[in-house]
Amino acid sequence: MENLVIEGTAKTPTVEFDASEGKIVLKGRSIPENSIEFYRPMQDWLKEYSIAPAVKTVVDIRLEYFNTSSSKCILDFFKSLESIKSAGNSDVTVNWYFETDDEDMQEAGEDYEAIVGLPFTIIEVDEI
Amino acid sequence: MAISDVYDFYKRMEDEHIILSFKGAFTEDLLTSILHIVEGKMEALDIDTKKKKRVFNVLVESFQNLYHHIEEMAPEEGEYERNRSAMIIVKYEEKRFTIITGNFVNSNRIPELRQKLETVNALNDEALRELYRSKLENGGRTEKGTAGLGLIDIARKSKNKLDYEIINVTEATGFFCLSVLID
Numbered sequence: 639m640e641n642l643v644i645e646g647t648a649k650t651p652t653v654e655f656d657a658s659e660g661k662i663v664l665k666g667r668s669i670p671e672n673s674i675e676f677y678r679p680m681q682d683w684l685k686e687y688s689i690a691p692a693v694k695t696v697v698d699i700r701l702e703y704f705n706t707s708s709s710k711c712i713l714d715f716f717k718s719l720e721s722i723k724s725a726g727n728s729d730v731t732v733n734w735y736f737e738t739d740d741e742d743m744q745e746a747g748e749d750y751e752a753i754v755g756l757p758f759t760i761i762e763v764d765e766i
Numbered sequence: 767m768a769i770s771d772v773y774d775f776y777k778r779m780e781d782e783h784i785i786l787s788f789k790g791a792f793t794e795d796l797l798t799s800i801l802h803i804v805e806g807k808m809e810a811l812d813i814d815t816k817k818k819k820r821v822f823n824v825l826v827e828s829f830q831n832l833y834h835h836i837e838e839m840a841p842e843e844g845e846y847e848r849n850r851s852a853m854i855i856v857k858y859e860e861k862r863f864t865i866i867t868g869n870f871v872n873s874n875r876i877p878e879l880r881q882k883l884e885t886v887n888a889l890n891d892e893a894l895r896e897l898y899r900s901k902l903e904n905g906g907r908t909e910k911g912t913a914g915l916g917l918i919d920i921a922r923k924s925k926n927k928l929d930y931e932i933i934n935v936t937e938a939t940g941f942f943c944l945s946v947l948i949d
Contacts, residue, residue: 648798669826671794671833703819705826706915710907739816742823742923749899 639690642683650676651701655683660692660728662719665766668704668712677711684718691728695719697756700735700766701743709746716754723756732758737766783859791850792836797829804856811858820923820948821863827923828867828946829854831916836869862949871942876932879942883930886921894922924948 639657646652651666670676697719704712716732723730734747744760751758767775779787785807786800804825808818832852852869871879889897898918905914921928929945 648801669830671797671830703823703826705823705830706919707830707907709902709915713902737815739814740819741816742819745895749895749902752899753903 639686642679644679653680655680655687657687658692660695662695662697663700664698665700667702668708670705670708673705673707673711677708677715680715681718684715684722688718688722688725688727691722693728695722695728695730697730697732698735699732699747702737702766703743704746713750713753716750716756720755730756732756734758734760735763735766736760738762738764783857784855785858786856787854789851789853792829792833792852794833797826797833800829800854801825807858813861817861817863817948820925821865823923824865824920824946824948825856827916827920828865828944831920832867832869835871862947864945864947866943866945868941868943870935871932871940873934873938873940876940876942880932882917883928886917887927889921891922891925894918898922920946 641657642653642655644650644653646666649667649669649671651664651668654661654663654665656662668676699712719730719732722728732751734750736743736747744762747758747760751760786803788796788800801822804821805818808821813821832854836850836852853867855864855866857864857866885897886894898915901915901918907914917928924946926947926949929947931943933941933943935941
């Protein structure tokens with residue numbers, strides 16, 4: 639299947655989904671007015687990926703900020719990944735990055751970890 | 767405004783430590799411009815990353831709250847321009863930012879708005895986080911993706927109580943003023 643690559647903008651993150659490598663990366667800012675529209679291609683891609691995913695799927699979330707309307711879409715995105723994992727087709731893990739001292743982003747990662755049935759590693763870095 | 771009032775107007779903004787103000791129609795492009803300007807100023811003022819992110823977050827949420835709300839308002843004939851119009855002010859004084867917004871609201875939405883604000887103001891950090899988490903997990907959302915989390919997020923990022931006032935303009939319309947401090 640085709641990889642999904644969307645270049646980042648001032649309001650939307652860089653998206654790099656690589657099907658054969660099982661590598662999923664979201665990086666930058668996610669503050670679009672209409673987040674459902676922005677996240678739709680990712681959900682469509684995951685649906686197709688779920689048919690024959692890589693043995694291991696590594697999800698890297700390197701978000702600087704996200705708005706509340708993205709927060710729901712990010713949850714839906716994790717839920718889609720959760721069903722890929724629970725179907726037993728791929729071992730899905732999430733790396734949630736946050737910048738040193740950015741406790742808001744650290745808490746956001748912990749909140750998703752508490753809601754979603756996926757193993758999270760919350761990682762502090764100097765710069766995202 | 768008379769030409770002689772221009773200096774007074776400038777002086778008033780200067781005395782109030784206003785670093786940005788806008789009154790007019792809220793559009794998607796406007797947010798991009800405002801963020802760009804405020805980010806540039808924060809860079810120049812050497813504001814630490816955590817505060818920068820909080821200011822940025824509150825700006826985004828306040829603006830998008832207004833933006834979606836304004837779109838929702840069913841404007842009466844001839845009232846359209848006025849209803850789309852809103853105001854945003856950013857103040858900066860001694861490492862403290864204040865983000866002030868003003869916009870028209872339909873009177874029938876005022877009780878719900880007041881209740882939301884009172885709920886948020888009654889909660890501490892931990893309770894706000896729990897409310898956010900439970901709404902994120904269980905709450906619905908509109909077709910535009912707004913999840914009713916805006917005010918909760920603003921309160922969480924501000925770490926202060928939300929200061930607000932709703933003024934009756936006509937029987938059908940109120941003016942909602944919200945002031946958010948990030949210190």
